[in-house]
Amino acid sequence: MTAQRFLLTVGTNKRNLELLAEFLGKEGYLTLAVTSMEEFDHVLDKSQEISLALVDISGFDSNIWERCDHLREKDIPLLVISPKHSAAIQQESIGRGARGVLVKPLAVRELIGLVNTLLEGSE
Amino acid sequence: MNPTTPNRISTGIPGLDDILEGGLVPGRSYLVRGGPGTGKTTLGLHFLTAGAVNGEKALYITLEETESNIRRNAEVRGFDLKGIQFLDLSPVSEFFAEVQTYDIFSPAEVEREPLTQKIVERVTALKPQRVFLDPMTQFRYLASDVYQYRRQVLSFLRFLTEQGATVLFSSESSVEAPDDDLQFMSDSVIELHADEQGRGITIRKLRGSDFRHGRHSLRLTATGVEVYPRLLPDEQVRTFVAEPISSGAPELDELLYGGLERGTVTFITGPSGVGKTTLGLQFMKEAAGRGERSVVYTFEEEVDIMLHRCESINIPARTMVERGTLHLMKVEPLRWSPDEFAQLVRRQVEIEKARMVMIDSVAGYQLAVRGENLAGRLHTLCKYLQNRGVVVLLIAEVSDVVGDFRVTDANISYLADNIIFLRYLEINGELRKAIGVLKKRLSDFEKTLREFEITRYGIKVGKPLTELRGILKGAPEWIRPKE
Incomplete structure (x- = not known):
């Protein structure tokens, strides 16, 4: 198991973030949940050690992409979580530096696997 | 349970x-x-x-x-x-x-x-x-x-x-x-x-x-x-003596060569108002005299009216009910399903020891069956009763008052061991009734018709009508002119 890392989780649905925290927590990850654009900015301004960001774009407007740019500027790897299969969302995400796009509902095992791989690669 | x-x-x-x-x-x-x-x-x-x-x-x-x-x-x-x-x-x-x-x-x-x-x-x-x-x-x-x-x-x-x-x-x-x-x-x-x-x-x-x-x-x-x-008939086979039981009216017994046997199904068929139910009750009156219990399931007539009608033609139905030798039950056909009805009949036969069951009428029972296979349902019920040695009387109304002869409107006459028919006749410009037997499985029977009358003293069956022909057509003629 890797040392404890901070994962930033972004989304508008609290329950979704709780579940992410629960499943990632079982794997030994600490999560920081953010439910609004303002909070997101606030967290980005602070120089916190964030290993990976999981951004659920549902419920946000197109300003969310600017925040993705910020993440890229800070060299924080990023996974976008999308409510549907969409070529537009995929292009936009990859264009903004996302390592991948996951479509809901996620399979827990796959998500954990992906997170592990990404973090190992960034070590 | x-x-x-x-x-x-x-x-x-x-x-x-x-x-x-x-x-x-x-x-x-x-x-x-x-x-x-x-x-x-x-x-x-x-x-x-x-x-x-x-x-x-x-x-x-x-x-x-x-x-x-x-x-x-x-x-x-x-x-x-x-x-x-x-x-x-x-x-x-x-x-x-x-x-x-x-x-x-x-x-x-x-x-x-x-x-x-x-x-x-x-x-x-x-x-x-x-x-x-x-x-x-x-x-x-x-x-x-x-x-x-x-x-x-x-x-x-x-x-x-x-x-x-x-x-x-x-x-x-x-x-x-x-x-x-x-x-x-x-x-x-x-x-x-x-x-x-x-x-x-x-x-x-x-x-x-x-x-x-x-x-x-x-x-x-x-x-x-x-x-x-x-109901499944085959599982309850019982041995019994298929002895003929009398109707209590000697001429009727003569017509049937003794009466109706136990464990048989008899159709009493005829047009409306000719006396089918009364004929059935005549058998029950005689059975009550022997201390046997009979049950009538009436789908059309109210029990009170039936009781009153019986009293006026010398059938002491009220006394029979009081003594437990007769049970009259009005059945609302749309209330009971065929299985529930069968359960009622079963209870009467197995617990109350009823020896004769009359279903008045087949058309009423058909309503209870609600579009299901009538012949199959009736067959099962009759077979069950037969196996128990019960005398089954099925009242079947035919829609034509006069005209060519038919046993029933529904195609179920194959179920019958015996068929007794009643019909109207026009003799010398007068409306009269006649009774005859069309089929009897367990014995021979009289092939002629007899005059049938319901009086305040009860059912009266006359001598054989041998001089008439064309009886089944409803407009008989004398074979030779009366002297």
């Missing part, structure tokens, strides 16, 4: 135990399927309470309705839920109020584990002998795919039965979400219906046991579910 056969456990519903040839085989799983409001939950309550009264441990696992709701509804119906444990896994109201909804993972990922854990903990701790799970279909939404669902259900059922439980689980089936897979997976399938034929219950499969096939009637009463098994 029938005693449960060894190695069987009662469902708590006597009629259902009958259909299952004694009850449920313990340690197996039973699927109870049916649409909304067919009585699945009530059946489950019967099953659990039947175990609880014997000191068995009974567990109700609910995934949909809340425990308090179930308890309330059960109390209204008079179920004693003492001794029944509940595992309430229904969604709490906070689920809706506190934005507990999520979409990031499938419900299968999030909820299956805590749910199965709760069930496993409870079952392992309680070791129940009876489990009712309502409804199993809920698990479909907690499985990521069909394969997972099948595996989960199978292993879950195995887990429960390995713990020593007999399991009843319900399923809701609809066109969008059929439950055919569950039917393959369970040892047995009990299906409940509610449709234009009324309520019913069918056993689709019963592993390790025989059962009574076909659809049986079911009634949801104020106190729960009642099941009326379909």
